[in-house]
Amino acid sequence: MSKAVLVLENGSMHTGVSFGAEGSTFGEAVFCTAMTGYQEMLTDPSYHKQIIVSTAPQIGNTGWNTEDGESLLGKRSQVRWSADFIDHQDPGKIWVAGYAVRNPTTRVSNWRATSSLADELIAQDIVGIAGIDTRAVVRQLRDSGSMRAGIFSGAAVTAAPDMLEQVRAQAPMAGAALAQEVSTEEPYVVEAAGEPRWRVAALDLGIKANTPRMLAARGVEVHVLPADATYADVMAVEPDGFFLSNGPGDPATADAAVQLTRQVLAAKLPMFGICFGNQILGRALGLTTYKLKFGHRGINIPVIDVASGEVAITSQNHGFALAGAAGDEFDTDFGRGRVSHVCANDGVVEGVELIDGSAFSVQYHPEAASGPHDAANLFDKFVSAMETAKKANA
Incomplete structure:
Protein backbone atom coordinates (compact mmCIF):
# COMPACT_ATOMS: atom_id res chain seq x y z
CA MET A 1 0.00 0.00 0.00
CA SER A 2 1.26 3.42 -0.94
CA LYS A 3 0.97 6.72 0.86
CA ALA A 4 -2.37 8.54 0.59
CA VAL A 5 -3.56 11.97 1.72
CA LEU A 6 -7.07 13.29 2.34
CA VAL A 7 -7.05 17.04 1.73
CA LEU A 8 -9.91 19.29 2.88
CA GLU A 9 -10.52 22.73 1.42
CA ASN A 10 -9.82 24.36 4.78
CA GLY A 11 -6.21 23.25 4.33
CA SER A 12 -6.18 20.30 6.74
CA MET A 13 -4.41 17.17 5.53
CA HIS A 14 -4.79 13.63 6.83
CA THR A 15 -2.13 11.10 5.86
CA GLY A 16 -2.81 7.38 5.58
CA VAL A 17 -2.41 4.59 3.06
CA SER A 18 -4.15 3.87 -0.24
CA PHE A 19 -7.38 1.87 -0.11
CA GLY A 20 -8.78 0.68 -3.42
CA ALA A 21 -7.52 2.24 -6.64
CA GLU A 22 -4.56 4.61 -6.65
CA GLY A 23 -4.67 8.09 -8.10
CA SER A 24 -6.69 11.18 -7.23
CA THR A 25 -10.37 11.90 -6.79
CA PHE A 26 -12.42 14.94 -5.82
CA GLY A 27 -15.80 15.55 -4.23
CA GLU A 28 -17.66 16.94 -1.26
CA ALA A 29 -16.43 15.35 1.99
CA VAL A 30 -19.37 14.08 4.08
CA PHE A 31 -19.61 11.64 6.95
CA CYS A 32 -21.99 8.74 7.49
CA THR A 33 -22.72 7.26 10.92
CA ALA A 34 -24.00 3.87 9.71
CA MET A 35 -22.12 0.91 11.17
CA THR A 36 -23.47 -1.53 8.56
CA GLY A 37 -24.64 -1.43 4.96
CA TYR A 38 -21.57 0.05 3.31
CA GLN A 39 -22.30 -1.75 0.00
CA GLU A 40 -25.77 -0.21 -0.26
CA MET A 41 -24.29 3.15 0.71
CA LEU A 42 -21.47 3.11 -1.84
CA THR A 43 -23.86 2.12 -4.66
CA ASP A 44 -26.47 4.77 -3.74
CA PRO A 45 -26.61 7.29 -6.64
CA SER A 46 -27.39 10.03 -4.09
CA TYR A 47 -23.70 9.93 -3.09
CA HIS A 48 -22.54 10.92 -6.58
CA LYS A 49 -19.65 13.44 -6.41
CA GLN A 50 -19.14 12.89 -2.66
CA ILE A 51 -16.27 11.45 -0.61
CA ILE A 52 -17.69 9.45 2.28
CA VAL A 53 -15.92 9.42 5.63
CA SER A 54 -17.14 6.45 7.65
CA THR A 55 -17.52 7.01 11.39
CA ALA A 56 -17.53 3.25 12.05
CA PRO A 57 -13.88 2.31 12.75
CA GLN A 58 -13.84 -1.05 10.96
CA ILE A 59 -15.26 -1.45 7.46
CA GLY A 60 -15.29 -4.35 5.01
CA ASN A 61 -15.70 -7.45 7.16
CA THR A 62 -18.70 -8.72 5.15
CA GLY A 63 -16.95 -8.19 1.82
CA TRP A 64 -18.88 -7.47 -1.37
CA ASN A 65 -21.63 -9.48 -3.07
CA THR A 66 -23.76 -9.41 -6.23
CA GLU A 67 -27.10 -9.00 -4.45
CA ASP A 68 -27.01 -5.89 -2.28
CA GLY A 69 -26.03 -3.19 -4.75
CA GLU A 70 -28.49 -0.33 -5.11
CA SER A 71 -27.56 0.47 -8.72
CA LEU A 72 -26.44 -1.38 -11.84
CA LEU A 73 -23.04 -1.20 -13.51
CA GLY A 74 -24.03 -0.53 -17.09
CA LYS A 75 -26.98 0.45 -19.23
CA ARG A 76 -29.88 -1.91 -18.68
CA SER A 77 -30.14 -4.52 -21.42
CA GLN A 78 -33.83 -5.23 -20.79
CA VAL A 79 -36.91 -3.03 -20.83
CA ARG A 80 -38.80 -5.21 -18.36
CA TRP A 81 -37.58 -6.68 -15.10
CA SER A 82 -39.17 -9.07 -12.65
CA ALA A 83 -39.84 -7.80 -9.15
CA ASP A 84 -36.74 -9.63 -7.91
CA PHE A 85 -34.32 -8.22 -10.48
CA ILE A 86 -31.06 -9.35 -8.92
CA ASP A 87 -28.37 -9.94 -11.51
CA HIS A 88 -26.04 -12.43 -9.85
CA GLN A 89 -23.18 -11.31 -12.07
CA ASP A 90 -23.53 -7.61 -11.29
CA PRO A 91 -21.82 -6.17 -8.18
CA GLY A 92 -23.56 -2.80 -8.59
CA LYS A 93 -22.03 0.47 -9.74
CA ILE A 94 -20.22 2.41 -7.03
CA TRP A 95 -21.32 6.05 -7.24
CA VAL A 96 -19.22 7.66 -4.50
CA ALA A 97 -16.27 9.77 -5.57
CA GLY A 98 -14.05 8.36 -2.83
CA TYR A 99 -14.04 6.47 0.46
CA ALA A 100 -12.17 7.28 3.69
CA VAL A 101 -12.01 4.71 6.51
CA ARG A 102 -10.07 4.04 9.67
CA ASN A 103 -9.43 0.30 9.66
CA PRO A 104 -10.43 -1.76 6.61
CA THR A 105 -10.59 -5.45 7.38
CA THR A 106 -8.24 -7.69 5.42
CA ARG A 107 -10.29 -10.84 5.95
CA VAL A 108 -13.79 -11.26 4.51
CA SER A 109 -16.21 -13.25 6.67
CA ASN A 110 -19.61 -13.71 5.05
CA TRP A 111 -21.02 -16.62 3.04
CA ARG A 112 -22.61 -14.27 0.48
CA ALA A 113 -19.39 -12.43 -0.36
CA THR A 114 -18.05 -12.78 -3.89
CA SER A 115 -15.11 -10.40 -3.42
CA SER A 116 -13.62 -8.03 -0.88
CA LEU A 117 -14.47 -4.35 -0.55
CA ALA A 118 -10.90 -3.39 -1.47
CA ASP A 119 -11.00 -5.56 -4.60
CA GLU A 120 -14.29 -4.00 -5.72
CA LEU A 121 -12.96 -0.48 -5.20
CA ILE A 122 -9.99 -1.37 -7.39
CA ALA A 123 -12.19 -3.03 -10.02
CA GLN A 124 -14.34 0.09 -10.30
CA ASP A 125 -11.40 2.52 -10.08
CA ILE A 126 -12.57 4.14 -6.83
CA VAL A 127 -9.80 5.94 -4.97
CA GLY A 128 -9.89 5.60 -1.19
CA ILE A 129 -7.78 6.14 1.90
CA ALA A 130 -7.35 4.10 5.09
CA GLY A 131 -5.51 4.49 8.36
CA ILE A 132 -6.52 8.07 9.08
CA ASP A 133 -8.12 9.41 12.26
CA THR A 134 -11.67 9.56 10.95
CA ARG A 135 -12.86 10.99 14.27
CA ALA A 136 -10.69 14.08 13.70
CA VAL A 137 -12.05 14.45 10.16
CA VAL A 138 -15.64 14.15 11.34
CA ARG A 139 -15.07 16.78 14.02
CA GLN A 140 -13.89 19.20 11.35
CA LEU A 141 -16.89 18.45 9.13
CA ARG A 142 -19.28 18.95 12.04
CA ASP A 143 -17.61 22.21 13.09
CA SER A 144 -16.96 23.71 9.65
CA GLY A 145 -19.55 21.86 7.58
CA SER A 146 -19.22 19.56 4.59
CA MET A 147 -16.51 20.87 2.30
CA ARG A 148 -14.69 20.22 -0.93
CA ALA A 149 -12.02 17.56 -0.62
CA GLY A 150 -9.66 15.32 -2.51
CA ILE A 151 -7.92 11.98 -1.97
CA PHE A 152 -4.44 11.58 -3.44
CA SER A 153 -2.47 8.32 -3.42
CA GLY A 154 0.62 6.86 -5.06
CA ALA A 155 2.09 9.09 -7.75
CA ALA A 156 -0.79 11.56 -7.33
CA VAL A 157 0.62 12.68 -3.97
CA THR A 158 2.46 15.94 -4.62
CA ALA A 159 3.34 19.07 -2.67
CA ALA A 160 0.71 20.20 -0.19
CA PRO A 161 -0.01 23.56 -1.87
CA ASP A 162 -0.53 21.85 -5.22
CA MET A 163 -3.01 19.30 -3.82
CA LEU A 164 -4.91 22.02 -1.96
CA GLU A 165 -5.12 24.11 -5.12
CA GLN A 166 -6.67 21.15 -6.97
CA VAL A 167 -9.21 20.64 -4.19
CA ARG A 168 -10.25 24.29 -4.17
CA ALA A 169 -10.55 24.36 -7.97
CA GLN A 170 -13.55 22.01 -8.01
CA ALA A 171 -17.11 23.27 -8.04
CA PRO A 172 -19.05 23.19 -4.74
CA MET A 173 -22.11 21.00 -4.20
CA ALA A 174 -24.35 24.05 -3.88
CA GLY A 175 -25.57 24.76 -7.41
CA ALA A 176 -24.66 21.29 -8.73
CA ALA A 177 -27.19 19.70 -11.12
CA LEU A 178 -26.41 15.98 -10.90
Whole structure:
Protein backbone atom coordinates (compact mmCIF):
# COMPACT_ATOMS: atom_id res chain seq x y z
CA MET A 1 0.00 0.00 0.00
CA SER A 2 1.26 3.42 -0.94
CA LYS A 3 0.97 6.72 0.86
CA ALA A 4 -2.37 8.54 0.59
CA VAL A 5 -3.56 11.97 1.72
CA LEU A 6 -7.07 13.29 2.34
CA VAL A 7 -7.05 17.04 1.73
CA LEU A 8 -9.91 19.29 2.88
CA GLU A 9 -10.52 22.73 1.42
CA ASN A 10 -9.82 24.36 4.78
CA GLY A 11 -6.21 23.25 4.33
CA SER A 12 -6.18 20.30 6.74
CA MET A 13 -4.41 17.17 5.53
CA HIS A 14 -4.79 13.63 6.83
CA THR A 15 -2.13 11.10 5.86
CA GLY A 16 -2.81 7.38 5.58
CA VAL A 17 -2.41 4.59 3.06
CA SER A 18 -4.15 3.87 -0.24
CA PHE A 19 -7.38 1.87 -0.11
CA GLY A 20 -8.78 0.68 -3.42
CA ALA A 21 -7.52 2.24 -6.64
CA GLU A 22 -4.56 4.61 -6.65
CA GLY A 23 -4.67 8.09 -8.10
CA SER A 24 -6.69 11.18 -7.23
CA THR A 25 -10.37 11.90 -6.79
CA PHE A 26 -12.42 14.94 -5.82
CA GLY A 27 -15.80 15.55 -4.23
CA GLU A 28 -17.66 16.94 -1.26
CA ALA A 29 -16.43 15.35 1.99
CA VAL A 30 -19.37 14.08 4.08
CA PHE A 31 -19.61 11.64 6.95
CA CYS A 32 -21.99 8.74 7.49
CA THR A 33 -22.72 7.26 10.92
CA ALA A 34 -24.00 3.87 9.71
CA MET A 35 -22.12 0.91 11.17
CA THR A 36 -23.47 -1.53 8.56
CA GLY A 37 -24.64 -1.43 4.96
CA TYR A 38 -21.57 0.05 3.31
CA GLN A 39 -22.30 -1.75 0.00
CA GLU A 40 -25.77 -0.21 -0.26
CA MET A 41 -24.29 3.15 0.71
CA LEU A 42 -21.47 3.11 -1.84
CA THR A 43 -23.86 2.12 -4.66
CA ASP A 44 -26.47 4.77 -3.74
CA PRO A 45 -26.61 7.29 -6.64
CA SER A 46 -27.39 10.03 -4.09
CA TYR A 47 -23.70 9.93 -3.09
CA HIS A 48 -22.54 10.92 -6.58
CA LYS A 49 -19.65 13.44 -6.41
CA GLN A 50 -19.14 12.89 -2.66
CA ILE A 51 -16.27 11.45 -0.61
CA ILE A 52 -17.69 9.45 2.28
CA VAL A 53 -15.92 9.42 5.63
CA SER A 54 -17.14 6.45 7.65
CA THR A 55 -17.52 7.01 11.39
CA ALA A 56 -17.53 3.25 12.05
CA PRO A 57 -13.88 2.31 12.75
CA GLN A 58 -13.84 -1.05 10.96
CA ILE A 59 -15.26 -1.45 7.46
CA GLY A 60 -15.29 -4.35 5.01
CA ASN A 61 -15.70 -7.45 7.16
CA THR A 62 -18.70 -8.72 5.15
CA GLY A 63 -16.95 -8.19 1.82
CA TRP A 64 -18.88 -7.47 -1.37
CA ASN A 65 -21.63 -9.48 -3.07
CA THR A 66 -23.76 -9.41 -6.23
CA GLU A 67 -27.10 -9.00 -4.45
CA ASP A 68 -27.01 -5.89 -2.28
CA GLY A 69 -26.03 -3.19 -4.75
CA GLU A 70 -28.49 -0.33 -5.11
CA SER A 71 -27.56 0.47 -8.72
CA LEU A 72 -26.44 -1.38 -11.84
CA LEU A 73 -23.04 -1.20 -13.51
CA GLY A 74 -24.03 -0.53 -17.09
CA LYS A 75 -26.98 0.45 -19.23
CA ARG A 76 -29.88 -1.91 -18.68
CA SER A 77 -30.14 -4.52 -21.42
CA GLN A 78 -33.83 -5.23 -20.79
CA VAL A 79 -36.91 -3.03 -20.83
CA ARG A 80 -38.80 -5.21 -18.36
CA TRP A 81 -37.58 -6.68 -15.10
CA SER A 82 -39.17 -9.07 -12.65
CA ALA A 83 -39.84 -7.80 -9.15
CA ASP A 84 -36.74 -9.63 -7.91
CA PHE A 85 -34.32 -8.22 -10.48
CA ILE A 86 -31.06 -9.35 -8.92
CA ASP A 87 -28.37 -9.94 -11.51
CA HIS A 88 -26.04 -12.43 -9.85
CA GLN A 89 -23.18 -11.31 -12.07
CA ASP A 90 -23.53 -7.61 -11.29
CA PRO A 91 -21.82 -6.17 -8.18
CA GLY A 92 -23.56 -2.80 -8.59
CA LYS A 93 -22.03 0.47 -9.74
CA ILE A 94 -20.22 2.41 -7.03
CA TRP A 95 -21.32 6.05 -7.24
CA VAL A 96 -19.22 7.66 -4.50
CA ALA A 97 -16.27 9.77 -5.57
CA GLY A 98 -14.05 8.36 -2.83
CA TYR A 99 -14.04 6.47 0.46
CA ALA A 100 -12.17 7.28 3.69
CA VAL A 101 -12.01 4.71 6.51
CA ARG A 102 -10.07 4.04 9.67
CA ASN A 103 -9.43 0.30 9.66
CA PRO A 104 -10.43 -1.76 6.61
CA THR A 105 -10.59 -5.45 7.38
CA THR A 106 -8.24 -7.69 5.42
CA ARG A 107 -10.29 -10.84 5.95
CA VAL A 108 -13.79 -11.26 4.51
CA SER A 109 -16.21 -13.25 6.67
CA ASN A 110 -19.61 -13.71 5.05
CA TRP A 111 -21.02 -16.62 3.04
CA ARG A 112 -22.61 -14.27 0.48
CA ALA A 113 -19.39 -12.43 -0.36
CA THR A 114 -18.05 -12.78 -3.89
CA SER A 115 -15.11 -10.40 -3.42
CA SER A 116 -13.62 -8.03 -0.88
CA LEU A 117 -14.47 -4.35 -0.55
CA ALA A 118 -10.90 -3.39 -1.47
CA ASP A 119 -11.00 -5.56 -4.60
CA GLU A 120 -14.29 -4.00 -5.72
CA LEU A 121 -12.96 -0.48 -5.20
CA ILE A 122 -9.99 -1.37 -7.39
CA ALA A 123 -12.19 -3.03 -10.02
CA GLN A 124 -14.34 0.09 -10.30
CA ASP A 125 -11.40 2.52 -10.08
CA ILE A 126 -12.57 4.14 -6.83
CA VAL A 127 -9.80 5.94 -4.97
CA GLY A 128 -9.89 5.60 -1.19
CA ILE A 129 -7.78 6.14 1.90
CA ALA A 130 -7.35 4.10 5.09
CA GLY A 131 -5.51 4.49 8.36
CA ILE A 132 -6.52 8.07 9.08
CA ASP A 133 -8.12 9.41 12.26
CA THR A 134 -11.67 9.56 10.95
CA ARG A 135 -12.86 10.99 14.27
CA ALA A 136 -10.69 14.08 13.70
CA VAL A 137 -12.05 14.45 10.16
CA VAL A 138 -15.64 14.15 11.34
CA ARG A 139 -15.07 16.78 14.02
CA GLN A 140 -13.89 19.20 11.35
CA LEU A 141 -16.89 18.45 9.13
CA ARG A 142 -19.28 18.95 12.04
CA ASP A 143 -17.61 22.21 13.09
CA SER A 144 -16.96 23.71 9.65
CA GLY A 145 -19.55 21.86 7.58
CA SER A 146 -19.22 19.56 4.59
CA MET A 147 -16.51 20.87 2.30
CA ARG A 148 -14.69 20.22 -0.93
CA ALA A 149 -12.02 17.56 -0.62
CA GLY A 150 -9.66 15.32 -2.51
CA ILE A 151 -7.92 11.98 -1.97
CA PHE A 152 -4.44 11.58 -3.44
CA SER A 153 -2.47 8.32 -3.42
CA GLY A 154 0.62 6.86 -5.06
CA ALA A 155 2.09 9.09 -7.75
CA ALA A 156 -0.79 11.56 -7.33
CA VAL A 157 0.62 12.68 -3.97
CA THR A 158 2.46 15.94 -4.62
CA ALA A 159 3.34 19.07 -2.67
CA ALA A 160 0.71 20.20 -0.19
CA PRO A 161 -0.01 23.56 -1.87
CA ASP A 162 -0.53 21.85 -5.22
CA MET A 163 -3.01 19.30 -3.82
CA LEU A 164 -4.91 22.02 -1.96
CA GLU A 165 -5.12 24.11 -5.12
CA GLN A 166 -6.67 21.15 -6.97
CA VAL A 167 -9.21 20.64 -4.19
CA ARG A 168 -10.25 24.29 -4.17
CA ALA A 169 -10.55 24.36 -7.97
CA GLN A 170 -13.55 22.01 -8.01
CA ALA A 171 -17.11 23.27 -8.04
CA PRO A 172 -19.05 23.19 -4.74
CA MET A 173 -22.11 21.00 -4.20
CA ALA A 174 -24.35 24.05 -3.88
CA GLY A 175 -25.57 24.76 -7.41
CA ALA A 176 -24.66 21.29 -8.73
CA ALA A 177 -27.19 19.70 -11.12
CA LEU A 178 -26.41 15.98 -10.90
CA ALA A 179 -29.66 14.02 -11.27
CA GLN A 180 -29.31 13.69 -15.04
CA GLU A 181 -25.87 12.11 -14.57
CA VAL A 182 -27.21 9.21 -12.50
CA SER A 183 -30.60 8.68 -14.13
CA THR A 184 -31.44 5.83 -16.48
CA GLU A 185 -30.89 6.57 -20.16
CA GLU A 186 -33.99 4.69 -21.30
CA PRO A 187 -37.34 3.90 -19.65
CA TYR A 188 -37.76 0.43 -18.18
CA VAL A 189 -40.40 -1.48 -16.26
CA VAL A 190 -40.22 -3.42 -13.00
CA GLU A 191 -43.09 -5.89 -13.03
CA ALA A 192 -45.43 -6.33 -10.09
CA ALA A 193 -44.96 -9.36 -7.87
CA GLY A 194 -48.02 -11.43 -8.68
CA GLU A 195 -51.10 -9.88 -10.23
CA PRO A 196 -50.51 -6.19 -11.11
CA ARG A 197 -53.01 -3.93 -9.35
CA TRP A 198 -51.51 -0.50 -9.96
CA ARG A 199 -49.24 1.25 -12.44
CA VAL A 200 -46.83 3.96 -11.30
CA ALA A 201 -44.65 6.34 -13.30
CA ALA A 202 -41.41 6.81 -11.34
CA LEU A 203 -39.10 9.71 -12.18
CA ASP A 204 -35.54 8.44 -11.86
CA LEU A 205 -33.47 11.18 -10.26
CA GLY A 206 -31.10 8.55 -8.84
CA ILE A 207 -33.51 5.81 -7.82
CA LYS A 208 -32.29 2.99 -5.58
CA ALA A 209 -32.99 -0.60 -6.63
CA ASN A 210 -35.00 -1.47 -3.54
CA THR A 211 -37.60 1.24 -4.16
CA PRO A 212 -39.29 -0.35 -7.21
CA ARG A 213 -38.87 -3.71 -5.48
CA MET A 214 -40.86 -2.44 -2.48
CA LEU A 215 -43.58 -1.10 -4.76
CA ALA A 216 -43.65 -4.29 -6.83
CA ALA A 217 -44.21 -6.33 -3.67
CA ARG A 218 -47.48 -4.38 -3.24
CA GLY A 219 -48.78 -5.20 -6.70
CA VAL A 220 -47.41 -2.10 -8.40
CA GLU A 221 -46.00 -2.19 -11.93
CA VAL A 222 -43.28 0.47 -11.91
CA HIS A 223 -42.43 2.37 -15.09
CA VAL A 224 -39.07 4.05 -14.40
CA LEU A 225 -38.58 7.17 -16.53
CA PRO A 226 -35.43 9.22 -17.21
CA ALA A 227 -34.89 12.45 -15.29
CA ASP A 228 -35.70 14.49 -18.41
CA ALA A 229 -39.11 12.84 -18.90
CA THR A 230 -41.95 15.13 -19.92
CA TYR A 231 -45.55 15.29 -18.77
CA ALA A 232 -46.52 13.53 -22.00
CA ASP A 233 -44.07 10.73 -21.16
CA VAL A 234 -45.64 10.34 -17.73
CA MET A 235 -49.21 10.28 -18.98
CA ALA A 236 -48.33 7.86 -21.80
CA VAL A 237 -47.79 5.25 -19.09
CA GLU A 238 -51.47 5.71 -18.06
CA PRO A 239 -50.35 5.68 -14.42
CA ASP A 240 -52.41 5.39 -11.26
CA GLY A 241 -49.70 7.30 -9.38
CA PHE A 242 -46.47 9.26 -9.73
CA PHE A 243 -43.26 8.68 -7.77
CA LEU A 244 -40.32 11.08 -7.24
CA SER A 245 -37.09 9.29 -6.36
CA ASN A 246 -34.03 10.14 -4.32
CA GLY A 247 -31.01 11.62 -6.08
CA PRO A 248 -27.87 13.79 -5.81
CA GLY A 249 -27.16 17.47 -6.15
CA ASP A 250 -28.80 20.76 -5.29
CA PRO A 251 -32.62 20.67 -5.57
CA ALA A 252 -32.60 24.37 -6.43
CA THR A 253 -31.24 23.39 -9.86
CA ALA A 254 -34.04 20.89 -10.64
CA ASP A 255 -36.46 23.31 -12.28
CA ALA A 256 -37.59 20.84 -14.94
CA ALA A 257 -38.51 18.22 -12.34
CA VAL A 258 -40.37 20.86 -10.32
CA GLN A 259 -42.34 21.97 -13.38
CA LEU A 260 -43.20 18.36 -14.23
CA THR A 261 -44.33 17.80 -10.64
CA ARG A 262 -46.60 20.84 -10.81
CA GLN A 263 -48.18 19.49 -13.99
CA VAL A 264 -48.79 16.12 -12.35
CA LEU A 265 -50.24 17.81 -9.23
CA ALA A 266 -52.63 19.76 -11.45
CA ALA A 267 -53.78 16.47 -12.98
CA LYS A 268 -54.70 15.21 -9.46
CA LEU A 269 -52.52 12.12 -9.82
CA PRO A 270 -51.56 10.59 -6.42
CA MET A 271 -47.92 11.35 -5.67
CA PHE A 272 -45.19 10.02 -3.37
CA GLY A 273 -41.63 11.31 -3.11
CA ILE A 274 -38.56 10.44 -1.07
CA CYS A 275 -35.36 12.35 -0.27
CA PHE A 276 -34.55 14.49 -3.35
CA GLY A 277 -38.16 13.87 -4.34
CA ASN A 278 -39.29 15.46 -1.07
CA GLN A 279 -37.41 18.62 -1.98
CA ILE A 280 -38.88 18.59 -5.50
CA LEU A 281 -42.44 18.24 -4.20
CA GLY A 282 -41.77 20.93 -1.61
CA ARG A 283 -40.53 23.32 -4.27
CA ALA A 284 -43.56 22.51 -6.45
CA LEU A 285 -45.76 23.47 -3.48
CA GLY A 286 -43.96 26.80 -3.11
CA LEU A 287 -41.33 26.07 -0.46
CA THR A 288 -37.63 26.88 -0.74
CA THR A 289 -34.55 24.74 -0.07
CA TYR A 290 -31.24 25.41 1.63
CA LYS A 291 -27.96 23.59 2.23
CA LEU A 292 -27.47 21.96 5.61
CA LYS A 293 -24.20 22.48 7.44
CA PHE A 294 -23.19 18.82 7.34
CA GLY A 295 -26.40 16.99 6.43
CA HIS A 296 -28.02 13.81 7.71
CA ARG A 297 -26.31 10.56 6.72
CA GLY A 298 -26.93 7.40 8.72
CA ILE A 299 -29.46 4.67 9.47
CA ASN A 300 -30.56 5.58 13.01
CA ILE A 301 -32.01 9.09 12.63
CA PRO A 302 -35.26 9.75 14.54
CA VAL A 303 -38.14 11.45 12.74
CA ILE A 304 -41.36 12.75 14.32
CA ASP A 305 -44.73 12.46 12.59
CA VAL A 306 -46.16 15.87 13.49
CA ALA A 307 -49.81 14.77 13.44
CA SER A 308 -49.48 11.62 15.57
CA GLY A 309 -46.32 12.33 17.54
CA GLU A 310 -44.98 8.90 16.59
CA VAL A 311 -41.24 8.53 16.10
CA ALA A 312 -39.65 6.40 13.37
CA ILE A 313 -35.97 5.50 13.20
CA THR A 314 -34.95 6.16 9.63
CA SER A 315 -32.24 5.83 7.01
CA GLN A 316 -31.12 9.18 5.59
CA ASN A 317 -28.69 10.67 3.10
CA HIS A 318 -29.19 14.34 2.30
CA GLY A 319 -27.26 17.59 2.42
CA PHE A 320 -30.14 19.91 1.48
CA ALA A 321 -33.52 20.46 3.12
CA LEU A 322 -36.82 22.30 2.78
CA ALA A 323 -37.26 25.50 4.76
CA GLY A 324 -39.98 25.21 7.39
CA ALA A 325 -40.84 23.96 10.86
CA ALA A 326 -43.16 21.56 12.66
CA GLY A 327 -46.75 22.77 12.55
CA ASP A 328 -46.31 24.93 9.44
CA GLU A 329 -49.33 25.03 7.14
CA PHE A 330 -49.41 26.94 3.87
CA ASP A 331 -51.49 27.63 0.78
CA THR A 332 -50.43 26.11 -2.52
CA ASP A 333 -51.80 26.19 -6.07
CA PHE A 334 -53.11 22.67 -5.43
CA GLY A 335 -54.74 22.99 -2.02
CA ARG A 336 -53.62 23.44 1.55
CA GLY A 337 -50.21 21.98 2.43
CA ARG A 338 -48.30 21.34 5.63
CA VAL A 339 -45.03 20.10 7.10
CA SER A 340 -45.77 16.50 8.07
CA HIS A 341 -42.49 15.29 9.60
CA VAL A 342 -39.46 16.82 11.32
CA CYS A 343 -36.15 15.45 12.58
CA ALA A 344 -36.12 14.88 16.33
CA ASN A 345 -32.44 15.82 16.50
CA ASP A 346 -32.52 19.29 14.97
CA GLY A 347 -36.05 20.13 13.78
CA VAL A 348 -35.18 19.92 10.06
CA VAL A 349 -38.20 19.34 7.80
CA GLU A 350 -38.48 15.62 7.00
CA GLY A 351 -41.76 15.53 5.10
CA VAL A 352 -44.49 17.60 3.45
CA GLU A 353 -47.97 16.80 2.18
CA LEU A 354 -51.17 18.15 0.76
CA ILE A 355 -53.75 17.98 3.52
CA ASP A 356 -56.20 16.16 1.24
CA GLY A 357 -53.73 13.23 1.13
CA SER A 358 -53.23 13.24 -2.63
CA ALA A 359 -49.50 14.05 -2.49
CA PHE A 360 -46.90 13.47 0.20
CA SER A 361 -43.16 13.02 0.54
CA VAL A 362 -40.49 12.32 3.13
CA GLN A 363 -36.84 13.32 3.35
CA TYR A 364 -35.70 9.90 4.54
CA HIS A 365 -35.51 6.44 2.88
CA PRO A 366 -38.49 4.18 3.65
CA GLU A 367 -37.02 1.52 1.33
CA ALA A 368 -34.25 1.24 3.97
CA ALA A 369 -31.46 -0.27 1.94
CA SER A 370 -29.73 -0.35 4.26
CA GLY A 371 -31.48 0.59 7.48
CA PRO A 372 -34.50 0.06 9.75
CA HIS A 373 -37.97 -0.79 8.44
CA ASP A 374 -39.98 1.62 10.61
CA ALA A 375 -41.15 3.67 7.62
CA ALA A 376 -41.98 0.87 5.15
CA ASN A 377 -45.69 1.55 5.68
CA LEU A 378 -45.35 4.70 3.58
CA PHE A 379 -45.49 2.47 0.49
CA ASP A 380 -48.83 1.18 1.79
CA LYS A 381 -49.96 4.79 2.25
CA PHE A 382 -49.13 5.47 -1.41
CA VAL A 383 -51.14 2.43 -2.51
CA SER A 384 -54.06 3.60 -0.36
CA ALA A 385 -53.91 7.05 -1.98
CA MET A 386 -54.12 5.44 -5.43
CA GLU A 387 -57.04 3.29 -4.31
CA THR A 388 -58.87 6.32 -2.91
CA ALA A 389 -58.34 8.25 -6.16
CA LYS A 390 -59.53 5.32 -8.24
CA LYS A 391 -62.77 5.02 -6.24
CA ALA A 392 -63.37 8.76 -6.47
CA ASN A 393 -62.99 8.66 -10.25
CA ALA A 394 -65.07 5.54 -10.75
